[in-house]
Amino acid sequence: MSQDDSKPANKREQSKQNETQTQSAESDEDHTDEEYDLIQIEKHGITVRISKYEIYSAKDITVKVIEEVPPELKLKETEAIISVGLKMSPSDAMFDSPVRVTLPHCGAFTKPTDAEVYIYYRKNDSTKFKAILSTSTSIPKCVVRDRDLDIYLEHFSEFWIIATISMIRRIFIGKRVICTPIIPVPEPRNPMPILWVNVRDQNVAEGQIPEGYKVPIPGEQFLVRWTWWTWWRSGELKIYCKESTLKDKPRILEQGEIRHLTEHKLMFEVDTRNITENKFNLHITLQQNTTKELIVPMSLKGIK
Structure with missing residues (x-):
């Protein structure tokens, strides 16, 4: 955090506690955009929200949309890409309050909140992707709605959102x-x-x-x-x-x-x-x- 932040220390600490308590989608959406620095890519319907209490602001961050799927992204037969890829930098940026990225998806779900979603990500200098199953406590985390989703990030990388096909649950x-x-x-x-x-x-x-x-x-x-x-x-x-x-x-x-x-x-x-x-x-x-x-x-x- 910046040492010369003009806001009182107790207010800053209270804000950090509030951010920690709002990991669920319902709580986080109660916050207004006035509390965030925003990056918007209107062509793709993407909004990136960064807490104003972070050392990094919107002017320090680059967001690149990737539409061509890289050959290094290997999927299982029961997985499908449902969003464009995103590459965000600087790659060494770290955040106390997760950055929230809202973007549209093309998945059709019977119950979006129960979707089984994996986040495939890699560091900007890596050739291999790692997969994390999104849960209520995982970071990065993904919250799915009918037409769009939120992904929560503590650090930057290239990432893709993958939905899984279950023959039993039939959510996706x-x-x-x-x-x-x-x-x-x-x-x-x-x-x-x-x-x-x-x-x-x-x-x-x-x-x-x-x-x-x-x-x-x-x-x-x-x-x-x-x-x-x-x-x-x-x-x-x-x-x-x-x-x-x-x-x-x-x-x-x-x-x-x-x-x-x-x-x-x-x-x-x-x-x-x-x-x-x-x-x-x-x-x-x-x-x-x-x-x-x-x-x-x-x-x-x-x-x-």
Whole structure:
């Protein structure tokens, strides 16, 4: 703690005692943001709260969002990533009152407060991750709600939030993903234009659209479910495009890929050789535990 803190010592000690007593989510949420230095990453819906009584303030801290899963992060078959990764520095920072990080997640839970969650973390100079089961007394600790979660940290590292799939408890039932069709802008007629369907975890922000492409309709939310049946038998996400060269054959995102998924693009070659109109509809089907139909308007220009 800083030696030249202008606040009275007894007030500082009282604050530290209060912080110690508020390890539960319910107590901590009673505090107002006026008691914290805040770091906000609006694009990703992330807020970092640091007690104003700490020697480190928001201006001393760097928060980096990691969307690409590192190959060193090895998951079990019953585990799935539900949030973006975060790397926070300086790595040697230590805190008397845990830093609270609020971020959205893409997990679907029947009872979020009973979720079995592991925090995979590594020091900024390490190549290996360690896993800690989140409990009411563990640090780092994770408190899960329906759409977001809090993680409590006493020191900084790179970390990922992992939910576990239990065939008995069935608390974690799947992941919410966003499926966005991306099509080329109208150009001189191409008999085989390329269509992309971008699939990303719901908590991952929309990426940059490649040059020469556009998004004709907003992304659709789709729940990829895990149950004893879909996990062992039919957990893959199938995406069909009736107008593509594949006809009735789908592009498939395997269950293992979805467990690690932050963002993935599936490509279709659209066969327009027998289409005489410059405007037509693409019919895209998302299929896993349920089925969703997307109708995507597409335009072509004649050869100049």
